[in-house]
Amino acid sequence: MEGLNVNAIWMAGLIGxxxxxxxxxxxxxxxxxxxxxxxxxxKD
Amino acid sequence: MxxxxxxxxxMIILIVxxxxxxxxxxxxxxxxxxKDEFCIAGRSLGAPVVGVTIALSGLGAAHVFxxxxxxxxxxxxxxxxxxxxVIAIILVTFFTGPLLRRSEFATMAxxxxxxxxxxxxxxxxxxxxxxxxxxxxxxxxxxxxxLNVFADIPIRYGCYxxxxxxxxxxxxxxxxxxxxxxxxxxxxxxxxLICAILFVGSMLTGGWAEVNNFYANGPEPWRLSIFGSKxxxxxxxxSMVFSTLFAMAVNQNQLQATTAAKDEKxxxxxxxxxxxxxxLFGTFIVAIGLAAFYLTSxxxxxxxxxxxxLLKDAMPTWLMIIMIGTLIAAILSTFAMNSLAMATIxxxxxxxxxxxxxxxxxxxxxxxxxxxxxxxxxxxxxxxLPTILGAVAWQCSFxxxxxxxxxYGLFWKRCETASVITIAVAWIANCLWxxxxxxxxxxxxxxxxxxxxxVVTLVLGIILTAVMPGKPSxxxxxxxxxxxx
Numbered sequence: 181m182e183g184l185n186v187n188a189i190w191m192a193g194l195i196g197x198x199x200x201x202x203x204x205x206x207x208x209x210x211x212x213x214x215x216x217x218x219x220x221x222x223k224d
Numbered sequence: 225m226x227x228x229x230x231x232x233x234x235m236i237i238l239i240v241x242x243x244x245x246x247x248x249x250x251x252x253x254x255x256x257x258x259k260d261e262f263c264i265a266g267r268s269l270g271a272p273v274v275g276v277t278i279a280l281s282g283l284g285a286a287h288v289f290x291x292x293x294x295x296x297x298x299x300x301x302x303x304x305x306x307x308x309x310v311i312a313i314i315l316v317t318f319f320t321g322p323l324l325r326r327s328e329f330a331t332m333a334x335x336x337x338x339x340x341x342x343x344x345x346x347x348x349x350x351x352x353x354x355x356x357x358x359x360x361x362x363x364x365x366x367x368x369x370x371l372n373v374f375a376d377i378p379i380r381y382g383c384y385x386x387x388x389x390x391x392x393x394x395x396x397x398x399x400x401x402x403x404x405x406x407x408x409x410x411x412x413x414x415x416x417l418i419c420a421i422l423f424v425g426s427m428l429t430g431g432w433a434e435v436n437n438f439y440a441n442g443p444e445p446w447r448l449s450i451f452g453s454k455x456x457x458x459x460x461x462x463s464m465v466f467s468t469l470f471a472m473a474v475n476q477n478q479l480q481a482t483t484a485a486k487d488e489k490x491x492x493x494x495x496x497x498x499x500x501x502x503x504l505f506g507t508f509i510v511a512i513g514l515a516a517f518y519l520t521s522x523x524x525x526x527x528x529x530x531x532x533x534l535l536k537d538a539m540p541t542w543l544m545i546i547m548i549g550t551l552i553a554a555i556l557s558t559f560a561m562n563s564l565a566m567a568t569i570x571x572x573x574x575x576x577x578x579x580x581x582x583x584x585x586x587x588x589x590x591x592x593x594x595x596x597x598x599x600x601x602x603x604x605x606x607x608x609l610p611t612i613l614g615a616v617a618w619q620c621s622f623x624x625x626x627x628x629x630x631x632y633g634l635f636w637k638r639c640e641t642a643s644v645i646t647i648a649v650a651w652i653a654n655c656l657w658x659x660x661x662x663x664x665x666x667x668x669x670x671x672x673x674x675x676x677x678x679v680v681t682l683v684l685g686i687i688l689t690a691v692m693p694g695k696p697s698x699x700x701x702x703x704x705x706x707x708x709x
Contacts, residue, residue, distance in 0.1 A: 190361060190608040191658070193601070194619055198354030201574060205346045208578035217580060 228375030234549025275497020284558030285366020295513030299447030306506020312472030317495035321482030341640030467674030639694030
């Protein structure tokens with residue numbers, strides 16, 4: 181951070197947003213599973 | 225204060241005019257409430273709106289303040305920040321954008337899922353949203369500084385106020401609102417920039433040639449060259465250019481405009497609007513930064529304030545009001561598109577896993593909720609005041625690896641495990657480079673995160689993709705399917 185001079189709290193916030201999306205993805209996946217919903221698959 | 229109030233009034237007029245126009249169009253075409261109307265305008269936008277939206281999505285606080293600051297410090301080499309966006313725009317409008325538009329996906333993360341697998345899809349979503357949120361904090365910070373300079377509002381409250389204005393930019397009608405405001409604002413902003421150059425020129429007794437002579441005959445003539453000095457070019461500029469170029473090429477905030485285009489052809493035609501609108505802006509700002517460095521009374525104010533103060537002094541108040549209004553709108557257009565992109569990713573790639581059969585009304589409600597929540601968090605963090613260009617380089621380094629994995633999957637081989645490991649190791653490397661003493665231990669500079677992540681992605685990505693089993697490339701699979709059909 182010395183070189184980049186970027187605030188550590190801000191960096192933690194940025195990583196936190198990414199992690200929050202990942203957690204939401206897992207939660208929504210398990211909710212969908214419990215409801216018996218087939219998630220929309222990406223096409224192959 | 226009058227400049228700031230006038231600027232805000234200008235923006236409110238733009239928002240109201242755009243909403244009235246959209247309502248009339250929706251009534252005429254009976255498309256209100258149609259699926260994906262809010263996030264991608266029902267895929268109905270023409271080349272001018274798509275083009276200026278791509279241009280202004282990448283033109284925010286970093287362009288306005290970052291380039292002005294950088295040109296004061298390093299000279300004309302600062303133009304590379306702008307040029308890297310132009311190259312990214314060409315990649316978006318001629319490569320990733322048409323591909324995404326053809327795929328019918330609304331997000332790049334969904335497309336990555338089709339190319340490299342479900343795990344890569346969510347990794348792309350996480351990295352993109354982290355980066356976009358980071359950009360939003362920078363946009364709010366830039367607005368906070370602007371409001372502080374022109375209205376004496378403390379930066380903290382300026383950031384909060386900017387978040388409220390930014391929400392008004394996108395919350396009512398989504399993509400169409402952002403697009404039409406951008407189109408009107410672009411024309412007015414360029415008129416103001418041309419006037420600004422003329423007014424600053426009138427302050428110089430020998431005109432702009434005087435500035436040119438100062439640098440050309442001075443001790444640092446490299447300040448006038450877009451290639452600057454070798455040390456600056458290699459150490460800072462190329463690292464920043466690489467990180468922004470590859471991250472922007474797969475960045476949802478610019479690609480979202482391409483998904484809203486009528487068709488692929490419209491996306492390609494949008495390049496002729498997007499590239500000049502985005503690229504020329506940097507040229508004007510660099511010129512103002514160079515003039516501010518030359519003029520002693522402004523030089524003494526330092527890189528952050530010199531250019532802005534020069535503009536303030538050179539232009540008449542009425543013109544400055546419009547100029548500030550256009551800059552506020554340009555900065556907030558980036559905030560608005562970032563917010564819309566994050567909300568679209570949330571609904572399409574996360575929320576649909578639990579509720580895949582939603583109505584447009586439910587989608588819009590969820591998107592608006594996400595936009596508001598993320599704006600509040602961004603406003604709270606924006607007062608941390610990270611250095612703009614350092615922050616841009618760091619956050620883009622998380623998304624740049626996605627571009628290379630995308631290329632491997634499109635043209636070479638699709639191997640989900642190799643892609644996941646490559647992206648994860650690149651992220652870890654980016655964090656180790658910033659949070660530990662690894663750079664010092666290796667005797668390397670600390671500000672080259674982009675090189676680190678790109679080298680990891682290239683070396684590890686190529687080795688793993690070559691060694692591990694996988695499926696044929698996306699294009700090969702498409703070709704085979706076509707032949708079978």
